Amino acid sequence: MQQTPSVGRVVHYVSHGTPVRPDGTQEFPRACRAAIVTEVDPADPSRVGLAVLNPTGQFFHPLAAGGCVLDEAPEGARDGGSWHWPERA
Template identity: 65%
Template sequence: MSPSGASQPRPSVGRAVHYVSHGTPVREDGSRAYTSVCRAATVTEVDPQDSDRVGLAVHNPGGTFFHPLAAGGCTHAAVDGEQPPAGGTWHWPEVV
């Protein structure tokens, strides 16, 4: 349940979600070439056993990347405002 008491929607093929990129590894000096950021994504498949695990087409500035269920897919991460979601997860877009 969301804080307002309404249940979250279930993912379905074609829905727009956010994918959290992993970013690049931290260098010895503590910097990173690319940080972990939210990217636009489209649900391409939903695990019939676990609707929180989906296959995604992730839309990056450099191209589209696929994370199919056959390769492990992506799991849902709740966004709580205090901790950023882990890389490799998806969440519903924030309301703006």
């Protein structure tokens, strides 16, 4: 059964992480963060606006700024700035 995003649903947002240093390390790597869907693109339901909850604060990614796109790649291969459904526990 395929899920459909709607306002108020909890999803995971993949953070971008900090830039990679010349030695290949990062201060903060990409990570999944809790997010709440704030709006859904009626023309493309895989694109949503999100309110992202981070340990250091909240960030907003509205549709007006491009929103976030669903990434169904396996964990570890998802693009920063994307969202996906939480894994089943």
